[in-house]
Amino acid sequence: MFFKQVVSCPCALGLATPTAILVGTSLGARQGLLVRGADVLERLANIDYIALDKTGTLTEGKPAVSGIASFMYEESEILQISAAVENTASHPIAKAIINKAKSLNISIPVTKRQLTEPGFGTLAEVDGRLVAVGSLEWVHERFQRQTDMSDILNLEQAVRQTSEGITPSGYSKTIVYVGREGEGIIGAIAISDSLRHDAEFTGRGSCNIAKAVGIENEFVKSSLTPQGKSGAISSLKDEGHRVAMVGDGINDAPSLALADVGIALQVEGQENAASNAASIILLGNKLSQVVDALELAxxxxxxxxxxxxxAVAYNVIAIPIAAGVLLPQYDFAMTPSLSGGMMALSSIFVVTNSLLLQLHRSDGSRKSS
Known part of the structure; x- marks a missing residue:
């Protein structure tokens, strides 16, 4: 009985998981992966579906105005009232409109009654009249007088034509609409953003960007609100999928928190709602690190x-031998020193095997280096 107690090694079982997790998380930190929690790598290793935000995740997150169209007003006036409405907003599209107005030295009026609905648009009073900037449906519904749909389609075609040739392939194009009280929709602005150079590492989740990174149309869900993104994540989980969500902004925070594993890109070295909600933060702000995280997990x-x-195999074999199972037939019995040595070696094996994880280098790191 004494030999059984000496040779048995429950510590190997106790060390098996924490030592590997400790080495894995420290290795992740050296690769620019901030892993929050010991269970995150376990959950990530079982992921079978990855959802990717577009703006700022698949794209660079530095959109710029590439076209403006209006059938009634000068482009400068559309840009002026749009910049006024977006002046206090923090979304990248808002910043693109403001930067364009400033680059043309357009004065930006002071607004009142500012209202922002994340994922939809922004509304404010400019020179005594409400002005809305955002998605087509949202702007269209803000005003009693609504623009005829045929005029809206012509407006969309016009703004796309103005931006053609300015934005090459590999760019994402978003159109935001401008509406004013008493007039309905009066203009449209095309916003373009370039594809991240490392987006190809994501493999397979608007359609120009999806095609560029190899994502099939059936996996694309465009123009989703924050609630829509959360709904998409919930649907995947209800279907039995284990889902990771990759995002970068406040609109992605609910989905990041809802996913089995939320992965946030750290933008400009600052924490935001996305990084606060995520289980893993990509400190290098590189999309290829998603692959690194998966491989590390x-x-x-x-x-x-x-x-x-x-650990299990060792104890199953060593304890019966220490108990004397080989003694009657083979005249072999363990000595106290042998039992103690084997017990120590079992723990050493577990720790050493975990430390060998430091030799791991992901394919994503090799390709991006």
Whole structure:
């Protein structure tokens, strides 16, 4: 009985998981992956579906105005009232409109009664009249007088034509509409954003960008509100998928919190709502780090299973031998020193096997280096 107590190694079982997780998270930190929680890598290793935000995630997040169209007003006037409405907003599209107005030295009027609906648009009073800037449906519904749909389609075609040739392939194009009280929709602004150079590493979740990174149309859900994104994540989870969500802004925060694993890109070295809600933060702000995180999680969990397999197998074999199962037939019995040595070696094996995880280098890191 004494030999059984000496040779048995419950500490190997106890060390199997925490040592591998500790090495995995520290290795992730060196790769620019901030992992929040010991269970995150385990959940990430089991992911079978990744949802990707577009603006600021698949794209650079530095949109610019590429076209303005209106059948009634000068482009400068459309840009002026739009910049006034967006002047206090923090969305990248708002910043693009403001930057364009400033670059043309257009004075930006002071607004009143500012209202922002994330994912839809912004509304404010400019020179005594309400002006809305945002998605077509949202702007269209803000005013009693509504623009004829045929005029809206012509407006959309016109703004797309003005931006053609300015934005090459590999650019995302978003159109925001401008409406004014008593007139309905009066203009449209095309916003373009370039595809991240490392977006190809994501493999397979607006359609120009989706095609560029190899995402099939059936996996694309465009123009989603924050609630729509959360609904999409919930639907995938209800179907039995284990979902990771990748995003970068406040509109993505609810989906990041809802997903099995939320992954946030750190923008300009600052924490925001997305990084606060995420389980993993990509400190390098590189989309290819998503692949690095997945590979690291899988490698870490492989080490956990190896360690557990060894610890269980060792105890199953060593304890009966120490109890004398080989003594009657083979005249072999363990000495106290041998039992103690084997017990120590079992723990050393588990720790060493975990430390070997430091040799892991992801494919994403090799490709981006």
């Amino acid at each position: 899988q490698a870490t969990m492989a080490k956990v299973y190896q360690n557990l397999s060894w």
